[in-house]
Amino acid sequence: MNRRRFLITGGAGLAFAGIGTLTWTYIPGSARPLTTDAAMQTLSVLAENVVGINGEWNLPQVLVHCAQSIEYSLSGYPEHRSDTFKQTAGALAFTAFAAKGRMHHSLNEKIPGAPEIDVTTRLQPAIARLASAFATFEQHTGELHEHFAYGKLTKADYEIAHVMHFYNHLDAAIFKA
Known part of the structure; x- marks a missing residue:
């Protein structure tokens, strides 16, 4: 292995390790169950x-x-990151x-690649769409x-990813006092 290749691959490895360490250290754990039912x-x-x-988006x-x-x-x-990204940074982030x-x-x-979401979307139809998506996912075989x-995920991994994604967006929610 030549020196340049070693520096490039070694530097990338250190960067990914740093991302993992920062993610592990600065993101508090979740006490909420990571299930579709929850x-x-x-x-x-x-x-x-x-x-x-x-944030820039409304709740719907x-x-x-x-x-x-x-x-x-x-x-x-509709669009994907590169295979290299999915196999390195994406996989590390999900893990x-x-x-x-x-x-x-x-x-x-x-x-x-997803279409823009209409700012006039109403709350109840948005809740119904997300509930339907969760139910369809749960029943999918x-x-x-x-x-x-993140690349290829098992159904169990996807369930965790979808629920964490939903909960992460709720971190920005303003709740009634």
Whole structure:
């Protein structure tokens, strides 16, 4: 192995290890169960308890975004990161998130290739769409499509990813006092 290749691959390895360490250290663990059932229970009381959400999207847009992610795991994501990214940084990020039981990502970043979510989307239809996506995912017995950033996930891994994703977006929710 020549010196340049060693420095490039070694530097990438250190960067990924650093990302994992930062993720592990600075993202608090989750006490919420990472199951579809728990997420559905949270969703069922959302309308009565959330008055708003911090960020660029309103609550209905956030719920539709979460539904899109679940739907794309069943139908295929419109765009993907490179295979190299999915096999390195993406896989490491998912592993760190799953080990911690909590995800942290940009709450204003749409799924690559997904259509814009209408700002006038109403709350009840958004709740219904996310509930339907969770239910459809739970009942699904076929193959799942590769995640656009994490790569190939098992159904159990996808369940954890979808629930952590939903909970991460709820971190920005403003709850009734």
